[in-house]
Amino acid sequence: MTAISLRARSGAVVRTRRRGTRQWAGRVGWTVLGWVVAIAFFLPVLWMIITAFKPEAAAETWPPQFTFSPTWSEFSSAFATIGPFLTHSAVATVGSTILVLLLAIPAAYALSVYPVRRWRDGLFFFISTKMLPIVAAIGPLYVIALRTHLLDTIWLLIILYTAMNLPLAIWMIRSFMLEVPNELLEAARLDGAGRIREMGSVILPVVLPGVVSTGLICVIFAWNELFLAINLTTTNASTVPMFLVGGISTEGLFIAHLSAAATIASVPVIVVGWIAQRSLVRGLAMGAIK
Amino acid sequence: MAVLDGVAAPARAARIRPRGASLRERWLRRLPLLPALIYVIVVTQAPFVVTVWYSFQNYFWSIPKPARFTGLSNYSTVFTDPAFRGSLLRSVIMTASAVIIAMILGVLLAVLLDRKFFGRGVARTLIITPFLVMPAAAALIWAHPMLDANYGLVNYLLAPFGVNHVAWLSAQPLLSVIAVMIWQWTPFMTLIVLAGLQSQPPDTLEAARVDGASAFDTFRELTIPHLRPYIELGILLGSIYLVNTFDAVRLMTNGGPGTATTNLPFFLYQKVDYAYDIGGAAAAGVVTVVLTIIVATFALRMFARVFRFEEARG
Amino acid sequence: MANVKYVSATRVFAKDTPPALDALDLDIHDGEFMVLVGPSGSGKTTALRVLAGLEPMDSGRVEIGDHDVTEVPPKDRDIAMVFQNYALYPQKTVAENMGFALKMHGVPREERDRRVREAARLLELDDQLLSRKPRQLSGGQRQRVAMGRAIVREPKVFLMDEPLSNLDAKLRVQTRSQIAELQRRLGITTVYVTHDQVEAMTMGNRVAVLSDGKLQQCDTPRQLYDNPVNQFVAGFIGSPAMNLRTAPLTDGGVSVAGKVLQLAVPIRNAAATAGLSELVIGMRPEHLHLAEGAGELTGQVVLIEELGADALLHVRLPEGGIPIVARAEGRQPPTPGREVSLHIRPEDVFAFHPETGARLAG
Numbered sequence: 001m002t003a004i005s006l007r008a009r010s011g012a013v014v015r016t017r018r019r020g021t022r023q024w025a026g027r028v029g030w031t032v033l034g035w036v037v038a039i040a041f042f043l044p045v046l047w048m049i050i051t052a053f054k055p056e057a058a059a060e061t062w063p064p065q066f067t068f069s070p071t072w073s074e075f076s077s078a079f080a081t082i083g084p085f086l087t088h089s090a091v092a093t094v095g096s097t098i099l100v101l102l103l104a105i106p107a108a109y110a111l112s113v114y115p116v117r118r119w120r121d122g123l124f125f126f127i128s129t130k131m132l133p134i135v136a137a138i139g140p141l142y143v144i145a146l147r148t149h150l151l152d153t154i155w156l157l158i159i160l161y162t163a164m165n166l167p168l169a170i171w172m173i174r175s176f177m178l179e180v181p182n183e184l185l186e187a188a189r190l191d192g193a194g195r196i197r198e199m200g201s202v203i204l205p206v207v208l209p210g211v212v213s214t215g216l217i218c219v220i221f222a223w224n225e226l227f228l229a230i231n232l233t234t235t236n237a238s239t240v241p242m243f244l245v246g247g248i249s250t251e252g253l254f255i256a257h258l259s260a261a262a263t264i265a266s267v268p269v270i271v272v273g274w275i276a277q278r279s280l281v282r283g284l285a286m287g288a289i290k
Numbered sequence: 291m292a293v294l295d296g297v298a299a300p301a302r303a304a305r306i307r308p309r310g311a312s313l314r315e316r317w318l319r320r321l322p323l324l325p326a327l328i329y330v331i332v333v334t335q336a337p338f339v340v341t342v343w344y345s346f347q348n349y350f351w352s353i354p355k356p357a358r359f360t361g362l363s364n365y366s367t368v369f370t371d372p373a374f375r376g377s378l379l380r381s382v383i384m385t386a387s388a389v390i391i392a393m394i395l396g397v398l399l400a401v402l403l404d405r406k407f408f409g410r411g412v413a414r415t416l417i418i419t420p421f422l423v424m425p426a427a428a429a430l431i432w433a434h435p436m437l438d439a440n441y442g443l444v445n446y447l448l449a450p451f452g453v454n455h456v457a458w459l460s461a462q463p464l465l466s467v468i469a470v471m472i473w474q475w476t477p478f479m480t481l482i483v484l485a486g487l488q489s490q491p492p493d494t495l496e497a498a499r500v501d502g503a504s505a506f507d508t509f510r511e512l513t514i515p516h517l518r519p520y521i522e523l524g525i526l527l528g529s530i531y532l533v534n535t536f537d538a539v540r541l542m543t544n545g546g547p548g549t550a551t552t553n554l555p556f557f558l559y560q561k562v563d564y565a566y567d568i569g570g571a572a573a574a575g576v577v578t579v580v581l582t583i584i585v586a587t588f589a590l591r592m593f594a595r596v597f598r599f600e601e602a603r604g
Numbered sequence: 605m606a607n608v609k610y611v612s613a614t615r616v617f618a619k620d621t622p623p624a625l626d627a628l629d630l631d632i633h634d635g636e637f638m639v640l641v642g643p644s645g646s647g648k649t650t651a652l653r654v655l656a657g658l659e660p661m662d663s664g665r666v667e668i669g670d671h672d673v674t675e676v677p678p679k680d681r682d683i684a685m686v687f688q689n690y691a692l693y694p695q696k697t698v699a700e701n702m703g704f705a706l707k708m709h710g711v712p713r714e715e716r717d718r719r720v721r722e723a724a725r726l727l728e729l730d731d732q733l734l735s736r737k738p739r740q741l742s743g744g745q746r747q748r749v750a751m752g753r754a755i756v757r758e759p760k761v762f763l764m765d766e767p768l769s770n771l772d773a774k775l776r777v778q779t780r781s782q783i784a785e786l787q788r789r790l791g792i793t794t795v796y797v798t799h800d801q802v803e804a805m806t807m808g809n810r811v812a813v814l815s816d817g818k819l820q821q822c823d824t825p826r827q828l829y830d831n832p833v834n835q836f837v838a839g840f841i842g843s844p845a846m847n848l849r850t851a852p853l854t855d856g857g858v859s860v861a862g863k864v865l866q867l868a869v870p871i872r873n874a875a876a877t878a879g880l881s882e883l884v885i886g887m888r889p890e891h892l893h894l895a896e897g898a899g900e901l902t903g904q905v906v907l908i909e910e911l912g913a914d915a916l917l918h919v920r921l922p923e924g925g926i927p928i929v930a931r932a933e934g935r936q937p938p939t940p941g942r943e944v945s946l947h948i949r950p951e952d953v954f955a956f957h958p959e960t961g962a963r964l965a966g
Contacts, residue, residue, distance in 0.1 A: 274415055
């Protein structure tokens with residue numbers, strides 16, 4: 001009635017190798033496809049970076065050159081003038097993102113942890129402001145900005161970018177807060193945490209990754225924003241996108257110079273996005289779905 | 291007395307309502323919401339109110355005369371202006387095709403990235419890059435180093451297929467702009483759908499294997515229904531952003547040739563920046579807002595599931 | 605309807621780790637209800653998944669109905685599986701869930717519906733439930749739908765992976781007997797995995813006890829209880845568990861707390877032949893009787909667990925260690941703190957090798 005197990009070694013190696021080959025071939029197929037697609041998507045960015053290192057003469061050739069002697073010259077000429085634009089962009093981006101988070105975190109808390117009776121309407125209201133195209137109000141916005149002496153100031157950009165990103169930030173942070181288990185909050189309440197303390201010491205640490213990824217998305221949208229900048233700023237608050245638009249003449253040879261400027265403009269956000277990729281993916285997809 | 295009490299008591303008990311939160315408690319709960327709410331109302335609704343006011347004015351920035359009330363004349367201009375209707379139509383075409391194609395590609399790419407393969411992490415990093423590139427930079431890069439008739443990379447890559455120095459921006463302006471929109475937003479769709487794929491409970495997939503479903507069957511019967519809310523969210527969010535596309539139009543074709551790629555944002559921009567017609571732009575803007583509300587109400591009713599507001603706890 | 609055979613089935617998850625399933629040899633008869641039981645990590649779920657084809661095998665083979673199915677994909681093995689968390693398709697109705705496999709095999713609509721309704725009736729699922737989605741059902745209803753999905757297939761083998769573990773205690777006991785009865789009616793070979801030895805003992809025709817990927821013993825429940833083949837099986841089967849203690853050998857038996865506990869002659873001979881100086885002895889609680897004064901084990905009662913019909917006495921021996929558990933009549937159990945004396949007949953004492961755990965003179 002008992003079973004005696006004898007180990008049989010001979011079959012093991014053959015089996016694994018046979019199965020392994022089939023699996024391996026499938027993997028190779030997907031790898032090739034995956035990399036072809038990835039390179040196809042990345043190619044324009046790669047081309048931009050390559051072209052940025054070309055001397056102008058080498059950039060406008062047929063066929064396009066893949067080998068050339070790289071130079072920093074286009075970068076240095078771009079850097080010479082891009083300084084103030086970078087500063088303005090940095091201030092506007094960081095400033096508006098901080099303001100967004102300061103406003104969004106309490107709002108998301110109110111909409112998630114405690115039931116506000118018309119919370120559904122509140123959330124919908126925020127989202128609806130995003131649906132109305134900002135372009136519709138650009139004329140009157142210009143006039144208002146002029147009359148309030150905010151035209152061509154960083155403050156105007158900070159104010160507007162905050163309004164632009166706030167709905168999405170509230171939605172995302174709220175979704176992250178909903179994931180905090182009830183038990184955690186109840187335990188904190190039992191331990192005597194008041195409302196603010198509850199939020200600060202209990203919820204915030206748990207949703208911090210979500211807050212970070214929300215902040216990153218706000219940074220991306222604010223840094224890249226063109227329409228408002230181009231209409232409401234000229235010199236004192238002009239941002240990097242405007243440098244690209246206004247600062248590059250399209251007369252004569254310009255492709256390498258353009259590529260260098262575009263690279264400088266895009267690299268900060270690309271690098272940030274790459275580093276925080278996991279957080280970004282989580283925030284974008286998970287935070288928005290619940 | 292006892293009998294009367296017995297009769298009265300149940301009725302009184304039935305009328306007792308459960309004690310809700312006190313008034314102070316309720317206001318305290320709303321408090322954290324107020325700063326954001328007030329901020330948004332002031333910053334977005336105030337300009338909108340001003341827009342509506344200006345829409346009834348005759349106000350040209352270039353003419354030194356102050357604004358003059360002009361009734362509905364701006365609105366009648368808007369409705370009779372073929373340029374407005376054209377830009378509306380083009381907005382719809384550009385947004386719809388970009389969103390749909392980006393979502394289809396997004397699903398395919400998500401399926402691809404869901405499989406394990408060598409260097410998958412790096413591949414994913416490369417694929418999400420277009421979303422991170424500054425739209426202005428993307429527009430300029432595509433316009434010149436990529437699509438240039440004489441020096442462009444695209445012509446070079448397509449030459450073996452018989453494509454001969456095509457001037458994309460003038461010959462196929464709409465296609466070029468839409469291509470850039472798709473290039474930039476496919477990663478967004480991919481990430482959302484990928485999150486959906488990865489949230490599928492693995493044991494239902496195993497159950498399907500045991501039940502005899504092929505990979506294709508499983509995808510059609512289980513995965514696509516599971517992905518539906520994710521796809522709907524992607525389409526909704528993507529549409530919101532794509533309908534406002536400005537950078538690519540301004541920097542690649544400047545709305546042209548002629549008005550071939552003029553969409554609504556660009557049309558309004560031209561009204562303000564070139565015609566200096568504040569009144570006209572305001573009226574067009576109001577009409578746009580009204581149309582958006584109508585479309586959004588339809589869309590939300592269809593995509594009601596997206597707003598899966600969980601019951602807030604408390 | 606078919607028999608199932610594991611021949612030297614081995615599964616290793618990662619290189620250089622001990623196998624999750626170590627050369628399992630098991631014969632399951634046609635129509636039998638075989639329970640695989642063991643603690644977590646014992647390999648029972650792996651064994652089931654290997655039979656299902658959800659995990660590949662690294663060596664050995666598995667046969668269904670005398671056909672080698674080792675390389676055959678799950679859908680062609682003619683098996684049906686009930687998953688621990690039910691794995692119901694969330695966007696499909698109950699009827700669609702149950703009919704899914706038939707649809708995948710090309711069974712026409714009317715026959716699908718007929719079989720689904722039959723299975724629903726068998727499981728006492730109301731007609732109105734058929735059009736609901738899984739999230740609208742209770743846990744017990746979901747469990748029955750999962751079973752229905754398997755029954756509808758009329759497969760050669762049923763595989764069940766701890767299907768009762770997510771139910772509350774009362775429902776579990778109820779459903780246990782329902783499953784056992786269902787299997788008797790349908791007569792389909794069933795392989796059932798559980799960590800709960802009570803489930804194993806009450807449901808199985810035979811029970812296979814696994815530990816660390818190896819089969820310890822495969823026998824009827826009664827045989828497992830009366831004749832465990834090693835210390836692991838003896839300690840695992842039976843509730844409350846058998847009392848196990850290491851004790852040095854002495855004249856006539858072993859020495860426990862200063863007294864001599866007599867052992868049967870065959871055991872003493874086996875111990876002498878093996879040259880042992882100590883043994884692990886096992887005593888079932890129901891074999892320990894209260895003896896007025898002259899018992900082999902004396903100690904203090906530290907805890908009494910009242911079960912109604914009888915009571916469990918936890919008796920701590922003077923030498924310390926884990927208290928011995930003995931079963932006593934429920935009517936007049938001794939009070940805690942009292943000194944009691946327990947007697948056990950030598951032929952009721954089990955003895956195991958202190959290193960290998962094998963039963964001596966079984």
